[in-house]
Amino acid sequence: xxxxxxxxxxxxxxxxxxxxxxxxxxxxxxxxxxxxxxxxxxxxxxxxxxxxxxxxxxxxxxxxxxxxxxxxxxxxxxxxxxxxxxxxxxxxxxxxxxxxxxxxxxxxxxxxxxxxxxxxxxxxxxxxxxxxxxxxxxxxxxxxxxxxxxxxxxxxxxxxxxxxxxxxxxxxxxxxxxxxxxxxxxxxxxxxxxxxxxxxxxxxxxxxxxxxxxxxxxxxxxxxxxxxxxxxxxxxxxxxxxxxxxxxxxxxxxxxxxxxxxxxxxxxxxxxxxxxxxxxxxxxxxxxxxxxxxxxxxxxxxxxxxxxxxxxxxxxxxxxxxxxxxxxxxxxxxxxxxxxxxxxxxxxxxxxxxxxxxxxxxxxxxxxxxxxxxxxxxxxxxxxxxxxxxxxxxxxxxxxxxxxxxxxxxxxxxxxxxxxxxxxxxxxxxxxxxxxxxxxxxxxxxxxxxxxxxxxxxxxxxxxxxxxxxxxxxxxxxxxxxxxxxxxxxxxxxxxxxxxxxxxxxxxxxxxxxxxxxxxxxxxxxxxxxxxxxxxxxxxxxxxxxxxxxxxxxxxxxxxxxxxxxxxxxxxxxxxxxxxxxxxxxxxxxxxxxxxxxxxxxxxxxxxxxxxxxxxxxxxxxxxxxxxxxxxxxxxxxxxxxxxxxxxxxxxxxxxxxxxxxxxxxxxxxxxxxxxxxxxxxxxxxxxxxxxxxxxxxxxxxxxxxxxxxxxxxxxxxxxxxxxxxxxxxxxxxxxxxxxxxxxxxxxxxxxxxxxxxxxxxxxxxxxxxxxxxxxxxxxxxxxxxxx
Numbered sequence: 001x002x003x004x005x006x007x008x009x010x011x012x013x014x015x016x017x018x019x020x021x022x023x024x025x026x027x028x029x030x031x032x033x034x035x036x037x038x039x040x041x042x043x044x045x046x047x048x049x050x051x052x053x054x055x056x057x058x059x060x061x062x063x064x065x066x067x068x069x070x071x072x073x074x075x076x077x078x079x080x081x082x083x084x085x086x087x088x089x090x091x092x093x094x095x096x097x098x099x100x101x102x103x104x105x106x107x108x109x110x111x112x113x114x115x116x117x118x119x120x121x122x123x124x125x126x127x128x129x130x131x132x133x134x135x136x137x138x139x140x141x142x143x144x145x146x147x148x149x150x151x152x153x154x155x156x157x158x159x160x161x162x163x164x165x166x167x168x169x170x171x172x173x174x175x176x177x178x179x180x181x182x183x184x185x186x187x188x189x190x191x192x193x194x195x196x197x198x199x200x201x202x203x204x205x206x207x208x209x210x211x212x213x214x215x216x217x218x219x220x221x222x223x224x225x226x227x228x229x230x231x232x233x234x235x236x237x238x239x240x241x242x243x244x245x246x247x248x249x250x251x252x253x254x255x256x257x258x259x260x261x262x263x264x265x266x267x268x269x270x271x272x273x274x275x276x277x278x279x280x281x282x283x284x285x286x287x288x289x290x291x292x293x294x295x296x297x298x299x300x301x302x303x304x305x306x307x308x309x310x311x312x313x314x315x316x317x318x319x320x321x322x323x324x325x326x327x328x329x330x331x332x333x334x335x336x337x338x339x340x341x342x343x344x345x346x347x348x349x350x351x352x353x354x355x356x357x358x359x360x361x362x363x364x365x366x367x368x369x370x371x372x373x374x375x376x377x378x379x380x381x382x383x384x385x386x387x388x389x390x391x392x393x394x395x396x397x398x399x400x401x402x403x404x405x406x407x408x409x410x411x412x413x414x415x416x417x418x419x420x421x422x423x424x425x426x427x428x429x430x431x432x433x434x435x436x437x438x439x440x441x442x443x444x445x446x447x448x449x450x451x452x453x454x455x456x457x458x459x460x461x462x463x464x465x466x467x468x469x470x471x472x473x474x475x476x477x478x479x480x481x482x483x484x485x486x487x488x489x490x491x492x493x494x495x496x497x498x499x500x501x502x503x504x505x506x507x508x509x510x511x512x513x514x515x516x517x518x519x520x521x522x523x524x525x526x527x528x529x530x531x532x533x534x535x536x537x538x539x540x541x542x543x544x545x546x547x548x549x550x551x552x553x554x555x556x557x558x559x560x561x562x563x564x565x566x567x568x569x570x571x572x573x574x575x576x577x578x579x580x581x582x583x584x585x586x587x588x589x590x591x592x593x594x595x596x597x598x599x600x601x602x603x604x605x606x607x608x609x610x611x612x613x614x615x616x617x618x619x620x621x622x623x624x625x626x627x628x629x630x631x632x633x634x635x636x637x638x639x640x641x642x643x644x645x646x647x648x649x650x651x652x653x654x655x656x657x658x659x660x661x662x663x664x665x666x667x668x669x670x671x672x673x674x675x676x677x678x679x680x681x682x683x684x685x686x687x688x689x690x691x692x693x694x695x696x697x698x699x700x701x702x703x704x705x706x707x708x709x710x711x712x713x714x715x716x717x718x719x720x721x722x723x724x725x726x727x728x729x730x731x732x733x734x735x736x737x738x739x740x741x742x743x744x745x746x747x748x749x750x751x752x753x754x755x756x757x758x759x760x761x762x763x764x765x766x767x768x769x770x771x772x773x774x775x776x777x778x779x780x781x782x783x784x785x786x787x788x
Contacts, residue, residue: 029273040069160256175194290667311527497726523725608628621645690756690757694734715774718738737760756778
C-alpha cells in the first residue's frame with residue numbers, strides 16, 4: 001500500500017493517523033459543510049521520510065510534492081497561507097497540545113512554505129513539546145502539517161461551546177478582538193466576551209488596545225485605532241450566527257468544543273476546532289449492579305478468568321456471553337467493574353421449577369462454597385414467569401451445546417489461522433469506515449465462534465468422580481488419579497506455555513513459533529486492554545532466565561506417583577477399578593477438550609483487542625472505554641459515544657485503585673467501604689488442591705509481574721492464578737491462592753506437575769508476608785505459619 005505525501009482537506013483519507021489531529025479535525029469540518037479555508041495537508045508519511053533522511057533538509061521527493069500542492073492551491077500566483085503543525089496526538093478529548101507546536105502565518109511563496117513546513121516538523125523537538133509529551137505520557141512523534149489559505153480577518157477569536165470554568169453546557173462563550181486573532185490566543189489583549197444562552201446575548205465590551213495584523217514578514221502587533229477600542233467587535237446577530245456554527249460543530253463531535261474563528265467581509269470561517277480539555281472533569285460513572293435489588297452475588301468461579309476490573313469494552317463482550325435477565329432479575333452484574341453472578345436469580349429459577357430440594361445442595365457446585373449461615377435473598381418468581389422468561393435462554397443454551405458438540409473440534413483447529421489473518425487485516429485498515437466494514441463482514445462473526453468456545457470451556461468437570469475416588473482411596477490418591485491429563489500424544493493446553501519454554505530452551509522450536517502458539521495467553525487474557533505476551537518478545541527471555549526446573553522431570557515424577565496410586569486402587573477395589581478406568585480416561589479427555597476451547601476463546605480476545613487498538617489509532621479516542629457497538633458507531637462517524645469516555649476512564653481508575661471485593665456479596669454493597677476481616681490465625685484453611693507437605697519461604701505477590709521475582713523453592717502465595725502463571729509453577733515448592741477450587745486452573749496445573757497446592761484460602765495474601773516460614777499441606781488444605 002502506498003501512503004500519500006499530500007492530501008486535500010476534502011480527501012476521505014484525511015484521518016488522524018495520516019494528517020494528525022488538526023488536519024483530521026479540519027477535514028471532518030470540511031466534510032460536514034462547515035466553512036473552512038481551502039488547503040492541503042503534508043502527511044505523516046512525508047514527515048517520516050524527512051526523519052529517515054537524518055538531515056534538516058527536506059528530501060527532494062517530498063519538497064517537490066509540497067511545491068506542487070502549493071502551486072495548485074495558489075493557481076500559480078503568490079498566495080498567503082497559514083502553515084500549522086498537526087501532530088497525531090493533539091486535539092483529542094484528553095489533550096489538546098495547544099501552543100506546543102509552531103504555526104506560521106501569512107507565508108507567501110513555494111520556498112517559504114517549504115521552509116515553514118520544515119520548521120513545523122522541527123518544533124516537535126523543542127524543549128516545551130518534549131516536556132509536554134513526557135508529562136502527559138504521550139509516545140507518538142508523528143506529525144503532519146496543514147497549509148491553508150490565509151484569511152485576512154478583520155476580527156477573530158475563540159468560542160467555547162460550554163462554560164470553560166463550570167463545565168455547564170447551557171451557554172456558549174465567545175471571545176473576540178480586532179485583527180487576525182493571534183492576540184486573543186496569546187493573551188496579549190483583553191477581548192470582548194459574549195455569552196449566548198439560547199438566543200439571549202450577554203456582552204462585556206473590553207478596552208482593546210492592541211491587535212495582530214498581517215505584514216510582509218508574517219504578523220505583527222499594532223495599536224487598535226482609538227475609535228474602535230471600545231467598540232463591540234460583534235453584533236448580537238453575529239454572536240447568534242457564530243453560536244449556531246458552534247452548536248453544529250458540537251453536535252458533529254458529540255462533546256463541548258474549543259473553536260477558533262475569523263470573520264472577513266462579514267463571513268465567518270472556522271480555523272480550528274478541538275474538544276475542550278480544561279473543563280472540570282465529569283464525575284465518574286457508577287458501576288454497581290448491587291443497587292438493582294436485594295440479591296446474593298458471587299465471583300467464586302469467575303475471578304480466575306477475570307481477575308481485575310474490566311474496561312467497558314471488555315464488559316460489553318462479557319455481557320454478550322451472559323444470560324439475559326430472567327423475570328426482570330439480572331443473571332449477572334457489574335460490581336465496581338468486576339464480573340459477578342446472581343445466585344438469587346439462579347436459586348429462584350430452580351425453586352420455581354420445583355427443584356428447591358436440590359437448589360441449595362447444587363449451589364456450591366455452581367457458585368462455590370456458600371456458608372450455611374449466609375441467607376440467599378428469596379425472589380417472588382412464579383413458575384409461569386420463569387418458564388416464559390427461560391424459553392429463549394433454554395433455546396440459546398441448547399443451540400450453544402449443539403454447536404459445541406458438532407463444531408468445537410473444527411473451530412478449535414481453524415481458529416489460530418483465522419485469528420492471525422484477522423489481526424493482519426485489522427492492522428492493514430487505513431480508514432475508520434474500512435475498519436467498521438471489516439467488523440461487520442468478518443470480526444463480528446468471531447463472536448459466534450466464541451459462544452461455542454465458551455460453551456466448551458464451561459463443560460462440567462470431574463467433581464462427582466473426584467468424590468467417588470475420595471471415598472475409595474482418600475483425597476491424596478484421588479488427586480493423583482485425576483492427574484495425568486497431559487500425555488505425549490495429547491497435551492494439556494494449560495501446560496503448553498511451560499512445555500513450550502522447555503522446547504524453546506532445547507532449540508526444538510523458535511521464539512516466533514513459541515509466540516505464535518502461546519503469545520495469546522496471559523494472566524489477564526480476557527481483559528482486552530491488557531497487552532498480550534506476544535506483543536512483548538522480551539517476556540519470553542524473562543521466563544527463560546527464570547526457568548531452572550524441567551517440567552518433563554516433574555511430569556515424569558507425577559506419572560510414576562499416579563501409577564502407584566492406580567495399583568493401590570486396583571489392589572484394594574479391583575471391581576471398582578475396572579469401571580473407573582474408562583471414566584478416568586473420559587474425564588481426562590473432557591478436561592483436555594475444555595482447556596483447548598478456553599485457549600481459543602482467549603486467542604479470539606486478542607483479535608478484539610487488536611480491533612479496539614486500531615479503532616483508537618484511527619479515531620484518536622481511547623476505544624477501550626466504549627462498548628463494541630459504540631466503537632463501531634464511532635467508526636461510522638457517530639460522535640455522541642465519545643463524550644462518555646472521560647467519565648468511564650475516571651470510573652476505571654477509581655475502581656482499579658480499590659482492594660479486591662469479597663467473593664460473596666449480599667444486598668447493597670459500596671466498593672469504597674469494603675473491608676476484609678483479617679483474623680490473627682496461625683493456620684489458614686482452604687481447599688485441598690494437590691497433596692503433599694512442603695515447608696519453605698513464602699513469596700506473596702499480587703500480579704504475575706511481581707511473581708517473576710519468585711525464586712526456586714519458594715512457596716507462591718497469591719490471590720488467584722490462571723494460564724499466565726503456568727511458566728512459574730516449576731519454580732514453586734508449593735502454591736497457595738485466595739481464590740479457587742479443587743478443579744481450578746491452579747489446582748489442575750499444579751496437580752499435573754506434582755506441586756502441592758492449597759486453593760481458595762480466602763485471605764492468605766492478607767495473613768502472610770514475603771519471607772514468612774510456612775508449611776503447606778495440600779492434602780489437608782491447610783497453610784501453617786511457622787516460628788522463625
